[in-house]
Amino acid sequence: MSSHTESRFAADVYGNRLERVVELMRAAHLDALLITPGPDLRYLIGSAAESFERLTCLVIPADGATPSVVIPKLELAALEGSAAGDLGLPVLDWVDGTDPYQMVKSALHVGSRVAVTDAMPALHLLPLAESISGLPVSATPVLREMRMIKDAAEIDALRTAGAAIDRVHARMGEWLRVGRTEAQVRADIADAIVEEGHTAAAFVIVGSGPHGADPHHEVSQRVIENGDVVVIDIGGPVEPGYYSDSTRTYVLGDPTPVVAAQFAELEAAQAASVASVRPGVSAESVDAAARNPLTAAGFGPAFVHRTGHGIGLSVHEEPYIVEGNDLILQPGMAFSIEPGIYFRGDWGARIEDIVVVTEDGCESMNNRPHGLTVL
Numbered sequence: 001m002s003s004h005t006e007s008r009f010a011a012d013v014y015g016n017r018l019e020r021v022v023e024l025m026r027a028a029h030l031d032a033l034l035i036t037p038g039p040d041l042r043y044l045i046g047s048a049a050e051s052f053e054r055l056t057c058l059v060i061p062a063d064g065a066t067p068s069v070v071i072p073k074l075e076l077a078a079l080e081g082s083a084a085g086d087l088g089l090p091v092l093d094w095v096d097g098t099d100p101y102q103m104v105k106s107a108l109h110v111g112s113r114v115a116v117t118d119a120m121p122a123l124h125l126l127p128l129a130e131s132i133s134g135l136p137v138s139a140t141p142v143l144r145e146m147r148m149i150k151d152a153a154e155i156d157a158l159r160t161a162g163a164a165i166d167r168v169h170a171r172m173g174e175w176l177r178v179g180r181t182e183a184q185v186r187a188d189i190a191d192a193i194v195e196e197g198h199t200a201a202a203f204v205i206v207g208s209g210p211h212g213a214d215p216h217h218e219v220s221q222r223v224i225e226n227g228d229v230v231v232i233d234i235g236g237p238v239e240p241g242y243y244s245d246s247t248r249t250y251v252l253g254d255p256t257p258v259v260a261a262q263f264a265e266l267e268a269a270q271a272a273s274v275a276s277v278r279p280g281v282s283a284e285s286v287d288a289a290a291r292n293p294l295t296a297a298g299f300g301p302a303f304v305h306r307t308g309h310g311i312g313l314s315v316h317e318e319p320y321i322v323e324g325n326d327l328i329l330q331p332g333m334a335f336s337i338e339p340g341i342y343f344r345g346d347w348g349a350r351i352e353d354i355v356v357v358t359e360d361g362c363e364s365m366n367n368r369p370h371g372l373t374v375l
Helices: 011-027 039-045 073-079 100-106 122-131 140-148 152-170 182-195 209-213 257-275 283-296
Strands: 032-035 057-061 068-072 091-094 114-116 203-208 229-235 246-251 308-310 317-321 334-337 340-343 347-350 353-357 362-364
Touching: 011 032, 011 039, 011 057, 011 140, 032 039, 039 057, 039 140, 057 100, 068 073, 068 100, 073 091, 091 100, 100 122, 140 317, 152 182, 152 229, 152 246, 152 334, 152 353, 182 203, 182 229, 203 209, 209 229, 209 340, 209 347, 229 347, 246 347, 257 283, 257 334, 257 340, 257 347, 257 353, 283 317, 317 334
Parallel strands: 032 114, 068 091
Antiparallel strands: 032 057, 057 068, 203 229, 229 246, 308 317, 308 334, 334 353, 340 347, 353 362
16 A cells, blocks of 8 residues: 555556556557546546546546646545656646636547547536547457456455455344344444445345345345344445455344255355356356356246456456356456345345455455354
8 A cells, every 4th residue: 555545556556557558558559548537547546536527537648648637626636645646647727617628639649549438427428529529439448458357456455345344244143133124234234334444335235034035125124023034235445445245144043944955055056156266267157157056956047147246446347257258267357256046025145255366266355154144
């Protein structure tokens, strides 16, 4: 981490990223990247600036010229925690009445082939396209290659995030009790997520009883009952912006023999999927390692989503662990492995870990027990 801020890495991390992105731009025959606030901007210069109606834009030329930042004068404070100053990036500030899109254009060559971040809102994309006389292309083909492969600093941040969310799961017995509502449990978990080191609670799913059969149920006023199976899916960012995401399934009282047996199948499938992760295998093969045993056990129709998603500065990013994705895994890729089984109107269960591909397998960022935890 940088010695003067905990909101970003050291400046040389971002300097190396800017050099690498220029190399990839040239290989893709692009002349410039335009990056507005969002995960890509934070990745490239460590800025957590937000996007508003006034344009903030990092302009990265492919010709080796120093990148510059076009930003409203009243938003200059948003750059103070970034690496822009340490890297010596020119800051082109503007005031109301100035056309910032023309400022961006002036930094580009005539006829430049321009790519933009996927996070750029239409209110900026459309006037930029008009200003540069052409619709930009997506920067994703360039940035996905960089962001999918986490460096050592990013992996350390993911470890920190994983350990923090593990500590929250370890405390679940403090809040998850018969007679409380899902909403009450959620409030306590959200507080604990911050207490244990996150900057915020990005999401808290408390799916009790039949609500557990909805993979994206959040919370309700339902009162938790004895015998309920409860899915707890939680996560949030730790500085400098890297996310945790972990799911465990709990039961209030002893599970029925049927629930215990079905959950055991899920636990085995999740373990098999984790064990399949290594460099050189495809993303879809990791999905199949979870899906095939559940299908063989008769639970194919109950597993209704992909096995996993990439994670980093966004909760969901590439690579996606899903059938049809023949992407070959490489060391440094980080993603969830989270098979689930869902029986509508009755109950559901999911087990989720974040893993990072290593040279000969994978490292799990989450280390809480995977079994059906009885409270």
